[in-house]
Amino acid sequence: MRQRITVKDLARAAGVSIGTVDRALNGRPGINVETRQRVLSAAETLGYRRNKLAQSLGRKSQIKIGCVFPSRYSFYPDIEAGINHAAATLADHNVRVVSRRTENLGDEREGMFIDELVEAENVSALALCPSHSTRLNQKIDELAARGVPIVTIATDAPASRRLTCVSTDSFNNGQIAGDLMCGFLREGGRTVVLTGSLDVTDHERKVSGFSSVINGCPHGIEIAHVYETHDVAAECADAVTHALQTYPELRGIYVSTSTGASACQALKDQGRAGEVYLIGTDLFQQNIPFVQNGTIQALIFQNPFEQGRKAIEILYSHLSSDTRFGPTNFVIPSIITKHSVQHFRCYC
Amino acid sequence: MRQRITVKDLARAAGVSIGTVDRALNGRPGINVETRQRVLSAAETLGYRRNKLAQSLGRKSQIKIGCVFPSRYSFYPDIEAGINHAAATLADHNVRVVSRRTENLGDEREGMFIDELVEAENVSALALCPSHSTRLNQKIDELAARGVPIVTIATDAPASRRLTCVSTDSFNNGQIAGDLMCGFLREGGRTVVLTGSLDVTDHERKVSGFSSVINGCPHGIEIAHVYETHDVAAECADAVTHALQTYPELRGIYVSTSTGASACQALKDQGRAGEVYLIGTDLFQQNIPFVQNGTIQALIFQNPFEQGRKAIEILYSHLSSDTRFGPTNFVIPSIITKHSVQHFRCYC
DNA sequence: TTGAAAGCGGTACCAT
DNA sequence: ATGGTACCGCTTTCAA
Numbered sequence: 264m265r266q267r268i269t270v271k272d273l274a275r276a277a278g279v280s281i282g283t284v285d286r287a288l289n290g291r292p293g294i295n296v297e298t299r300q301r302v303l304s305a306a307e308t309l310g311y312r313r314n315k316l317a318q319s320l321g322r323k324s325q326i327k328i329g330c331v332f333p334s335r336y337s338f339y340p341d342i343e344a345g346i347n348h349a350a351a352t353l354a355d356h357n358v359r360v361v362s363r364r365t366e367n368l369g370d371e372r373e374g375m376f377i378d379e380l381v382e383a384e385n386v387s388a389l390a391l392c393p394s395h396s397t398r399l400n401q402k403i404d405e406l407a408a409r410g411v412p413i414v415t416i417a418t419d420a421p422a423s424r425r426l427t428c429v430s431t432d433s434f435n436n437g438q439i440a441g442d443l444m445c446g447f448l449r450e451g452g453r454t455v456v457l458t459g460s461l462d463v464t465d466h467e468r469k470v471s472g473f474s475s476v477i478n479g480c481p482h483g484i485e486i487a488h489v490y491e492t493h494d495v496a497a498e499c500a501d502a503v504t505h506a507l508q509t510y511p512e513l514r515g516i517y518v519s520t521s522t523g524a525s526a527c528q529a530l531k532d533q534g535r536a537g538e539v540y541l542i543g544t545d546l547f548q549q550n551i552p553f554v555q556n557g558t559i560q561a562l563i564f565q566n567p568f569e570q571g572r573k574a575i576e577i578l579y580s581h582l583s584s585d586t587r588f589g590p591t592n593f594v595i596p597s598i599i600t601k602h603s604v605q606h607f608r609c610y611c
Numbered sequence: 612m613r614q615r616i617t618v619k620d621l622a623r624a625a626g627v628s629i630g631t632v633d634r635a636l637n638g639r640p641g642i643n644v645e646t647r648q649r650v651l652s653a654a655e656t657l658g659y660r661r662n663k664l665a666q667s668l669g670r671k672s673q674i675k676i677g678c679v680f681p682s683r684y685s686f687y688p689d690i691e692a693g694i695n696h697a698a699a700t701l702a703d704h705n706v707r708v709v710s711r712r713t714e715n716l717g718d719e720r721e722g723m724f725i726d727e728l729v730e731a732e733n734v735s736a737l738a739l740c741p742s743h744s745t746r747l748n749q750k751i752d753e754l755a756a757r758g759v760p761i762v763t764i765a766t767d768a769p770a771s772r773r774l775t776c777v778s779t780d781s782f783n784n785g786q787i788a789g790d791l792m793c794g795f796l797r798e799g800g801r802t803v804v805l806t807g808s809l810d811v812t813d814h815e816r817k818v819s820g821f822s823s824v825i826n827g828c829p830h831g832i833e834i835a836h837v838y839e840t841h842d843v844a845a846e847c848a849d850a851v852t853h854a855l856q857t858y859p860e861l862r863g864i865y866v867s868t869s870t871g872a873s874a875c876q877a878l879k880d881q882g883r884a885g886e887v888y889l890i891g892t893d894l895f896q897q898n899i900p901f902v903q904n905g906t907i908q909a910l911i912f913q914n915p916f917e918q919g920r921k922a923i924e925i926l927y928s929h930l931s932s933d934t935r936f937g938p939t940n941f942v943i944p945s946i947i948t949k950h951s952v953q954h955f956r957c958y959c
Numbered sequence: 960t961t962g963a964a965a966g967c968g969g970t971a972c973c974a975t
Numbered sequence: 976a977t978g979g980t981a982c983c984g985c986t987t988t989c990a991a
Binding site: 279280281282283286293294295298317319320321322323357 | 976977978979980982983984985
């Protein structure tokens with residue numbers, strides 16, 4: 264029966280008190296360099312591993328993590344669900360998660376909410392879905408300097424000093440869509456792409472990933488056009504309609520941003536549903552029927568729930584000082600088909 | 612600052628000691644029915660929620676969970692990795708996982724190992740990959756009667772009194788493969804299926820799921836033949852070769868059991884790699900190259916790691932008495948393509 | 960049947 | 976710079 268090494272064992276081994284062991288182990292001030300070294304090497308040789316449960320239980324002050332994200336737009340409700348799930352798991356660990364919802368990605372209260380969480384709520388870490396890739400940089404950097412770690416979710420502020428970004432790999436998302444389209448169009452054919460705006464990094468990367476695979480595909484598939492639809496339903500529908508009329512022989516459509524029902528409806532209205540391959544992105548209540556009736560051949564699902572969950576997990580593990588992760592923290596996208604869609608319930 | 616309700620609060624509210632509260636809360640003997648009721652209703656009204664951390668930390672005796680599974684065959688190493696991962700996570704919770712490896716699915720030491728774990732190692736729960744769907748029923752039922760909960764992984768003993776089975780939904784696996792094949796063969800065409808043995812429930816269900824989708828597919832796809840290859844590499848290769856020669860116009864192959872390199876190699880040897888659609892099952896070091904070079908169009912991955920992880924998680928949550936799960940506990944299969952295969956590292 | 964108290968492995972504060 | 980000790984919330988003796 265393998266016995267656990269505890270701080271007491273270390274104290275005995277190093278000939279000090281457990282208070283001192285604690286100082287050494289956690290880099291707290293007020294300890295002699297040599298003493299610290301002695302404790303640390305004892306920990307090393309004895310193979311000490313901190314018990315996270317005891318750590319959480321013994322902590323007097325509770326850890327507060329703040330979150331700011333949009334309330335409705337796109338898949339944010341699913342991110343929120345993931346955050347809440349993590350929060351429930353961490354409740355026993357004396358952690359509390361406080362959230363602020365903005366109306367949409369452009370909401371200028373974003374900065375205000377951040378300040379509020381830090382100043383009033385006194386959170387010791389933040390998870391954000393930044394509405395702009397650079398606008399928050401200064402604020403993020405300031406907070407990072409003050410020792411408030413920040414994780415971005417889904418959207419990023421890559422040039423800031425945020426701890427890491429949790430998201431899917433956009434380019435890879437496009438590649439996977441390309442894999443499928445390439446498989447579907449063995450006989451070659453024309454395709455079009457619908458995206459939000461090529462100025463948005465995430466959108467551009469997806470299109471690039473898709474293009475790279477399509478261009479490397481041996482069956483002579485062509486991308487006839489890339490439509491920018493600005494995430495507006497009407498523009499999506501128009502793009503689909505336009506594509507079908509301009510390229511009557513069109514065989515495939517890749518929708519690289521949230522696939523709304525409007526594009527599907529347009530395809531159906533033109534009598535081409537189930538004939539033109541439609542590969543979409545992300546899952547919503549609205550497009551589930553279109554997956555089930557075969558209008559949407561496949562969806563690349565970015566697992567927003569998992570993204571939210573992971574962000575909180577990362578922040579907590581960072582705060583309890585056992586960090587491990589790079590500058591980006593990718594969540595694996597899932598491919599959804601007619602008979603797998605039921606596994607991926609979503610809240611939006 | 613929301614304060615946590617603890618046993619002390621309950622003790623005060625019910626006018627008893629915390630020892631009594633513990634007896635009431637955990638159904639321990641030696642407590643008056645009325646007292647128990649008083650405590651329980653106090654817990655109810657105050658909204659008491661047990662702190663799992665404190666529970667683990669306070670537990671004197673460590674919980675031991677035993678596992679028996681094959682060592683090599685198929686994806687068992689990945690299941691084992693998942694089990695070990697869960698074990699590492701639960702280490703802080705004063706839980707220890709003890710494993711016994713059989714040589715293969717037919718190993719008669721399986722029963723012996725189970726006895727050994729229960730009698731000698733004194734485990735309080737078991738996770739098994741039963742080698743036969745009924746042969747272990749009696750033993751499982753006996754142990755269940757003795758209060759040793761058992762979870763089956765990947766393979767099942769459905770008629771036994773096992774707590775639950777963690778696996779993917781075989782029929783659904785086949786359906787998903789069917790979705791893809793149906794998408795690939797828009798122009799119709801002939802396909803064949805390779806499976807282990809139709810006598811094995813799991814294999815039969817996958818074939819059925821695939822067939823159901825193919826038959827419901829509007830493009831007139833035909834399943835020309837179902838080969839039983841008994842999970843023997845040579846038989847797989849022979850089946851592929853035979854199929855290509857018998858049905859020269861063959862357009863698709865669905866391999867519903869672990870897709871070995873042999874089938875891919877046969878396809879390549881016949882000069883049809885990358886032309887005939889090959890949809891396989893599960894990921895192995897050996898077939899990764901074939902996914903990357905386009906011989907395998909897609910894999911239905913049963914996430915063995917997750918299955919192992921989940922089984923242990925379920926057993927632990929059952930032992931610490933907050934159970935929640937049905938007779939089967941499905942893990943969602945993943946669809947793997949050329950550009951997503953790198954996300955799914957495997958150990959076998 | 961019930962109560963009191965000693966842990967579990969840490970953290971945090973107060974002495975020294 | 977160090978030691979000592981009272982927690983955290985629950986489990987588990989041991990008395991009563």
